[in-house]
Each structure stands twice: as C-alpha cells, then as structure tokens.
Amino acid sequence: MNGRNTKIKEWLFNKLYITRKPVVRVYNGYGDEDALLVYGHVLRQSPLPKKKFKKNFWSNSMSLLRLFMTEPFKGVQVKMQWDGELLQSQTDADGFFKFEWKSPQIPKPGWHEIKVEIAEGKHNEIFGQGKVLVPYSTQYAFISDIDDTFLISHSSNLRKRLYVLFTKNARTRRPFEGVVRHYQLLAHANTTPENPNPFFYVSSSEWNLYHYILEFKRSYGLPEGVYLLSQMKRWYELAKTGQTKHSGKFVRIVRVLKEFPHQKFILLGDDTQQDPEIYSKIVEGFKDRILCVYLRHVGKHKKPETEHYAQQIRSLGVEVCYFKKSEEAIAHSQKIGLIEKI
Numbered sequence: 001m002n003g004r005n006t007k008i009k010e011w012l013f014n015k016l017y018i019t020r021k022p023v024v025r026v027y028n029g030y031g032d033e034d035a036l037l038v039y040g041h042v043l044r045q046s047p048l049p050k051k052k053f054k055k056n057f058w059s060n061s062m063s064l065l066r067l068f069m070t071e072p073f074k075g076v077q078v079k080m081q082w083d084g085e086l087l088q089s090q091t092d093a094d095g096f097f098k099f100e101w102k103s104p105q106i107p108k109p110g111w112h113e114i115k116v117e118i119a120e121g122k123h124n125e126i127f128g129q130g131k132v133l134v135p136y137s138t139q140y141a142f143i144s145d146i147d148d149t150f151l152i153s154h155s156s157n158l159r160k161r162l163y164v165l166f167t168k169n170a171r172t173r174r175p176f177e178g179v180v181r182h183y184q185l186l187a188h189a190n191t192t193p194e195n196p197n198p199f200f201y202v203s204s205s206e207w208n209l210y211h212y213i214l215e216f217k218r219s220y221g222l223p224e225g226v227y228l229l230s231q232m233k234r235w236y237e238l239a240k241t242g243q244t245k246h247s248g249k250f251v252r253i254v255r256v257l258k259e260f261p262h263q264k265f266i267l268l269g270d271d272t273q274q275d276p277e278i279y280s281k282i283v284e285g286f287k288d289r290i291l292c293v294y295l296r297h298v299g300k301h302k303k304p305e306t307e308h309y310a311q312q313i314r315s316l317g318v319e320v321c322y323f324k325k326s327e328e329a330i331a332h333s334q335k336i337g338l339i340e341k342i
Contacts, residue, residue, distance in 0.1 A: 016066055017048045022073055022123050026116045026130030027210060029099075030200070030226045031259065033106045036132055038099040040116055041207060041232065042078060042091045045071035049211065053171045061166045067208045068235040072096075079119040083107075088119060094232055096207075109136040109195070111224075133226055136195035140291065140338070141260060142186055143253055144225075144268040145275055146203040148298045150179040151216060155272040156299050170215035176296070178326030180220050185330065185339045186266070187223040199225030202252050204273070207232045228252045250278050257286050265289055266338070270296040271322075276309035283313045292319040292336065294329050 013020060023046045029038035047066040054060070072095030079088045083104055089097045097116075112134065117127040135141065147153035152174050154160035164173065187196045205213070207229045214227075230248060257265060267282065267290060269275030276295055283290050293313055295306060310320040321332040333339045 013045075016062065016069070017050075018045060018066060018069055019048055020045050022076075022118065022126050024078065024116055024118060024126055024128030025207075025210070026114065026128040027207070028130060028226045029114070029132040030135075030198075030256075031103075031107075031132065032134060033103065035259065036082070036099075036101055036103055036107070036134075037259075038080070038114060038116070038130065038132060040078075040097050040128060040130065041070075041095045042073040042076045042097065042118065043070050043095050044073045045069065050170075050215075053169050055169075055172060057167055060169045060172075063169055064165055065235060067212060068233055068237070070095075070208065070232060070234070072232070076123075077119040078116050080114055080116045082114070096232075107132075107134045109134050133198060135198040135260065135263070136191070138191040138195055138197045139264060140186075140189055140191075140266060141198045141200070141256075141263045142183075142266050142268060143200045143202055143256060144183075145270060146201055146205055146213060148270040148272045149268055149275075149296055150175050150183065150222065151213075152176060153272075156302075170212045171219045173216055175216075175220050175222075176326055178330065180222055182326045182330050182333070183223050184221065186333065189333070189339045196223065199223045200228060200253075200256050201225050202228045202249055202256070204230050204249055206230050228256070249274075250281060253278070253282055254285070257282070257289060261289075263289070264291045266292050266294070268294045271299045271302040271306040276302075276306045280309040280312045283316050283318050287316045287318055290318050292321065292332075292338070294332075295320065295322045296329075297322060297324045 023043050024040065026040040029036065031037055047069060050063060074091050074093045074095055076091045077088060078097050079086060080099060085104060087099050087101055089099050091097045112132045114132055115127050115129050118124055147155045154164055189197060191197055210227060210229060267279045269279055279293050306322060310322050313320050319336060321329055323329045334341045
C-alpha cells in the first residue's frame with residue numbers, strides 16, 4: 001500500500017509540475033564596498049518554472065497554488081565564491097539563508113553574477129544562480145511597494161484580492177495606467193541609460209511570489225531591481241498572502257537606507273495598507289535622506305488617515321505627492337525637477 005501511495009503522490013506532483021528534488025533559489029542581492037548581501041532559500045519541494053501562461057481559471061488557480069506548495073530544507077550548508085573568497089552560510093527552519101560580507105576589493109558598479117551551491121552530502125552539486133547589484137554613483141535611489149502601488153491587487157478587499165490572484169497570472173495581471181512610464185523615467189532621472197538609478201522593491205508579499213513578480217516585471221518593462229519580500233507561506237496560508245505584519249517592511253527599508261548613507265531616496269507606495277504610516281516613520285528618522293514620498297490613492301476610506309500622515313511628512317520638510325493617476329505623479333516629478341519635462 002505504501003508503494004502505491006508513493007506512486008500516486010509522484011504522479012500528482014508530476015501533474016502539478018512540482019519537483020521533490022532540492023532546489024537552491026537565489027534572489028537579487030545588493031551592496032557596496034562596505035557590505036554586500038545575498039538572500040535565498042533551499043527547498044526540498046518547490047514548483048518548477050512556469051513556461052506556459054493560459055487564460056483559464058483552472059490553470060491560473062493551480063499555478064498560484066503551486067507557488068505555495070513548498071517544503072523548506074533546513075540546516076543545510078551553502079557556499080558561494082566572491083572575488084576568490086569562499087563564503088558559507090546555513091539555512092534556517094524556513095530554508096532561508098543569507099550571505100553578508102565585505103568584498104576584499106571595491107566592487108565595480110553594476111550587476112554581478114553569483115552562484116550558490118549546497119556544500120554537503122549527496123546534494124553538493126545542486127546550485128542556484130543570482131545577481132548582486134552594486135549601484136552606480138547616481139543622485140537618486142527608489143524604494144517602491146508592489147501591491148496597489150504599481151500592480152493592481154485590491155489589497156484592502158479580500159474578495160477582490162483573491163479573485164485577481166486566482167483568475168489572473170503574471171502576464172495577465174495589470175499595472176496602473178501610466179505607472180510603467182513613470183518608473184522608467186525615474187530610473188533614468190538625472191543619469192544615463194548606462195548608469196540607471198537603483199530600485200528596491202520592498203513588499204509584504206511573500207518570497208513564494210518572487211518569480212511571479214519578476215515575470216510581471218519583464219512583461220511590462222518595469223526597471224530591474226532588488227526585491228525584498230516577506231517570509232514564505234505554505235499552501236494552507238494562501239488566503240493570507242500579502243497580509244504579513246508590516247513591521248518587517250519598515251526594518252527592510254531602514255537597512256537599505258543605512259547601506260547607502262550618501263544616497264538620496266524617493267519612496268513610492270499607496271494608501272491601502274500601512275505605507276503612509278511606515279513612510280512617515282522613515283522620514284522622521286531619515287528626513288535629510290528622503291527627497292519625496294509618492295502615495296497612490298486607492299483605498300476608498302483611507303484619504304483622511306493618509307492626509308494626516310502626509311501632513312506629518314510635509315512638516316518635516318519632505319515633499320509628498322498623494323495622487324490617483326500616474327500622470328499626476330509624473331507632473332509632480334517634473335515640477336520638482338526630478339525628471340525632465342517632455
């Protein structure tokens with residue numbers, strides 16, 4: 001009976017395109033001459049990369065469910081090489097690992113390819129590849145939320161949020177009108193196409209959705225960037241996706257600000273969750289580092305609360321643009337000289 005159950009289980013996982021072999025996921029890292037950081041997961045079970053994107057409810061629902069059918073591989077030693085130096089780390093209970101190190105030589109600006117390998121036992125030939133961003137010496141850097149900031153998600157409405165998640169895929173989800181153009185203009189604000197401004201996408205969405213978000217980014221031409229997401233969830237927590245405690249988001253933003261102490265930052269978010277409050281606290285602690293805060297008006301009943309936080313930010317001498325349409329945000333960016341008038 002056990003043998004038959006095993007075969008049925010294997011057949012089901014094959015149908016769902018889920019591998020039961022260890023996988024190393026490496027997420028885009030970042031840093032400078034003082035410190036470099038790379039994050040990732042080692043998973044015993046994970047979905048295989050999606051190659052076909054269909055437009056029917058069943059296919060999209062199963063594709064979403066697959067992203068949460070993961071099993072962490074805890075306590076695994078992983079290693080990577082950087083500039084001839086061997087670095088090692090170990091996965092935690094969630095299969096999560098982190099490398100943090102100082103480069104022996106000042107790293108060149110741009111994206112650097114890296115490879116992380118399992119460093120022990122019969123799995124020592126399994127690896128994952130990623131990139132590390134060392135920002136160019138540009139005037140600005142951008143920290144952006146994802147859901148309802150550029151990706152239409154209906155975060156404040158559970159029924160609508162789940163409907164979009166289950167009926168759409170990474171290529172059929174939609175950005176807000178004009179937002180891609182705004183982000184592309186910001187990426188090249190006061191710099192050149194060869195030296196783009198860095199983008200950091202900090203969200204309460206889980207690491208389960210990393211490749212989903214990357215596919216959305218590629219489909220619509222959003223700027224390349226570093227993604228800092230939240231703890232993975234399992235399939236039975238799917239209804240709670242994007243509802244992680246937002247205190248972690250504050251911590252991740254602060255870490256980026258501290259990593260690049262000479263950079264001016266622009267914050268982009270929306271009013272559906274806690275961005276106004278989080279950004280207000282960020283400005284309070286780093287008011288000389290924040291040039292402007294952009295908040296998209298999406299939540300029907302959030303305007304009074306958001307105006308309160310916007311006024312707090314303005315009282316600290318930082319610009320706030322609380323807008324409904326991206327054209328308003330573009331006009332504001334032109335008004336303050338962030339981007340050129342077209």
